[in-house]
Amino acid sequence: MGFLDIDNTTKSYGALEVLHKVDISIEEGEFLVLVGPSGCGKSTLLNMIAGLEEITSGEIRIRGSLMNGVHPSRRNIAMVFQSYALYPNMTVAKNISFGLEMHGVPKAERDKAMADVSSLLQIEQLLGRKPGALSGGQRQRVAMGRALVRNPDVFLFDEPLSNLDAKLRVDMRTEIKKLHQKLGTTIVYVTHDQIEALTLSTRIAVMNGGYVQQLGTPQEIYDNPANLFVATFMGSPAMNVLPATISVQHGKPVACVALPDGTVVPLRLSQENLSAWEGKQILLGIRPETITDEDGADRNSKNVVNFTNRIIVTEPAGSDTFVTMSLGGKDVIARMRSDANVQPGNDFQFAVNMEKAVAFDPATEERIAS
Amino acid sequence: MADAMQDTAVRTSRTVRILIYLILLLFGLFYLLPLYVMLINSVKPLNEITGGGMMNLPQALTFAPWAKAWSSAQIGVDPTGLSPYFWNSIKVVVPAVVISTILGAINGYVLTKWRFKYDKILFGLMLFACFIPFQIVLIPMARMLGLMGIAGTTSGLALVHIVYGIGFTTLYFRNYYAVFPTELVRAAQIDGAGFFQIFWRILLPSSGPIAVVSIIWQFTNIWNDFLFGASFADATSQPMTVALNNLVQSSHGVKEYNVHFAGAIIAALPTLLVYVVAGRYFVRGLMAGSVKG
Structure with a gap:
């Protein structure tokens, strides 16, 4: 049994099955990337891990405890959204500490955690600003800060870089990789960008049409593709x-x-x-x-x-x-x-x-x- | 900068522009004419009005008609002036506006962010409330108020307006929240915020423009309502509009036009005030959602 187990999990909307028997198990500290074209079910799977979508059948376990039906806030996960989803009416400081406040963490502890995270991400000077006054890259950092401050078991990233311009995207990619190496956190990361998948991950799940086409290390996926879809999807220019x-x-x-x-x-x-x-x-x-x-x-x-x-x-x-x-x-x-x-x-x-x-x-x- | 703006603007010659403004000015004055008549005749002694010359400025300026309309004019049987009825209106309008706006906001929040089966049908049914003619609910409503024991009270009247207003306020808030990013709600859920915490801490602080629209709409409609006021209120709980009608109708002997004018202006002032204070947010709120940005 791994740190995060996705065990024979399916998702249906009515009679329509959109995810077919997904079976993934990752260890603590792994960086799993779910990659595939739009509509392949990767975001749905991420939302099921987060608890934002119900699991139709199968089991998802984090640290061995069953997550089916558990409220998102009690799964000890944190999520970074594509749009960052920063609360527009709150300052950066409030945005970061909101989750801790909702979980009943005392103010002194909240302030300490926030100071640690903001120095780690170098966003101390932004704490008093509202999200509207931040650039794309700064918002991205704050969104990561909001996830980090909770010190969760699993981080979930939903296409976090796709709203940034090309250069910033590459910079932030390196930043995320550095952060992962430094903190050794367990990450599940959704993207449609195969380069992001290859550069960031310790393991990749290539998805298409609701199926996991192949699960493996970046090297395995690139050198030994299981089928034509994986072979042509991964790599640029394509095989x-x-x-x-x-x-x-x-x-x-x-x-x-x-x-x-x-x-x-x-x-x-x-x-x-x-x-x-x-x-x-x-x-x-x-x-x-x-x-x-x-x-x-x-x-x-x-x-x-x-x-x-x-x-x-x-x-x-x-x-x-x-x-x-x-x-x-x-x-x-x-x-x-x-x-x-x-x-x-x-x-x-x-x-x-x-x-x-x-x-x-x-x-x-x-x-x-x- | 100024040059660039001139280049993109439609070019009109100076004379054409003057002509346009003159015509607009004329229309504006014509539109303001009734207000002018009401204002100047409310500060004239009665004999100046009855002697003809409605349009003339007052020769002897007097505020006695205003004082009389407010505190001593004959309304129905008692010479109380409009003041008790003014407070009746406040007692109806304030709770009705506040409660219907809050309920509309919660409805909009649920209908967009806590979707459930048949929610669209439910919303469609709620929209019907905006199209139900007042007349057909009069008798059933009177019966209901009687059964609840609040017939002929300001609370009963407020309840009627709350029920009638929910359709409109729900429509406003639902459409406003429909474009509010759902990811924010999801982020708040993961952060551990509950149903009302998300509403109170995340959605409501961003709802200023649409709340203003809802408040202005509800305030004007409820304040100006006559039919429900005349139907469901008794002599002690009548709102301003009904009292104004009684003032104009019940004067025996001489018709005190100057008092009537003053009373009519007093009755219209609160809605005017709301427009002046919050009017610019009204347009902004109506535009929100339709235009992205």
């Missing part, structure tokens, strides 16, 4: 997915992919059991950063395949240059060093690290296990 036919050459499986001019490139696969798919089609998943020029190829890889293809578009992005080509009838993006000598319309010698390639069953879109 390239292209149809390929399996053939066996010298006893090893090879993925045959067509170039635009009709020639076929044999990409040697590292996953031996794919020989069983000889003559059949698979979906081949290749991350953009595993396609490079020959110099940039991973020297530790035992399976780098070179091939020549025409460059369609180049997109310099400062640190990298994204190169688009056509492979197997699909646009495929390669991530090059910024100084790679690439010109649209030219033929170019690409190197692809096939150790990192993954294969999916086109019928089920599930990963073909190795």
Whole structure:
């Protein structure tokens, strides 16, 4: 049993089931990120942990005690909302101490807790202001202060960064990560941003259509996606997915992919059991950063395949240059060093690290296990 | 800054603008004419009015008609002036406005933040209260007041107005709270605040504009009500409007127009005062919710 257990939990509205048998268990101090497109049920799940939505069936336990039907204020949780939900009529100080006041904490203790939290978040100078007079980043800090001051068992974050501009979002992301490392708190964090999920979490639950598609560490999710949805949702630019036919050459499986001019490139696969798919089609998943020029190829890889293809578009992005080509009838993006000598319309010698390639069953879109 | 504003404004020539303002001024004066007639005739001796010249300024300025209307004019059978009835009106209006506004606020809070099955239907039914004609409830209401033992009292009249007002006040507060962020209520729930604590500490402090709308609306309607006052009050509990009617109707012998004018102004003053004090919040409150920002 973990610190926070979500045990076979479902949620229905009438006859419509929106969350199907979710099973997640996390340990104390973990940072769990629920990530998925809008409508996948991630916020609903968070609200069920918070007690703002009823649990239709299954159990949610925090520290081993059953939370079904327990009022939000008695679950010892704190939540940071997307809109921050700061009380507009109260000063920052009042906002932070309101929860303690409602829980009957004596004034002296409240003031002490507030002083600690405001110095931790460096918001001492804001305590006398109303939320209306704060910037987005300041409001975000106050909202976190309001959650921290309660010293809860579990912190719940509901897309806390999505109202901030791009630069501030990155800063606050680091800030949240620092805070987590410093305090070792248990966090459940909802976002639709896969970068946030990868950078912040100790574990990620990728959700779609009311199902948890995969639960794992960021590395597992990124390198070993369980299915096509997880593979394409996580990572930016998204993983390239292209149809390929399996053939066996010298006893090893090879993925045959067509170039635009009709020639076929044999990409040697590292996953031996794919020989069983000889003559059949698979979906081949290749991350953009595993396609490079020959110099940039991973020297530790035992399976780098070179091939020549025409460059369609180049997109310099400062640190990298994204190169688009056509492979197997699909646009495929390669991530090059910024100084790679690439010109649209030219033929170019690409190197692809096939150790990192993954294969999916086109019928089920599930990963073909190795 | 000034240049930029001029650029975006519709350009009108000086003469056109003067013409527009002149016409507006004319309409304004015409609109104020009745008030002018009432004011100047209430400070004239009676003979100046009966001698013709309604529009003339008073030759002998006198405040005797005001004093008489307030404290000694014949209302019905007693020469009490309007003052006891003024206090009757206050006794009806103040509790009716306060209670109906508070109930409307709680209704709006429940209907938007504590949703339950069929809440929309319930709200729809409450809206009907705004459309029920006064006349059709007169007899059942009289019967109910009789059964409760508060017929012919100011409390009974206040109750009638509270019941009638709830529909309107609920409508105002529901629409205002509908755009009030629900996340705030959820945050307060997690913070451990209860039903009334959330209402009292979070919602009510942000409800100023709509409370003003509700108070002005209720105050004017209840103060100006004549039908309920005439139907449900007895001689000792009649409100101002009914008393004013009695003053104008019951004068035997000479009609004291100057006293009537003074009485009418006294009867209208409180609503005027409410508008002057809170009028600008009224518009602000009506706009709130419809325009974001």
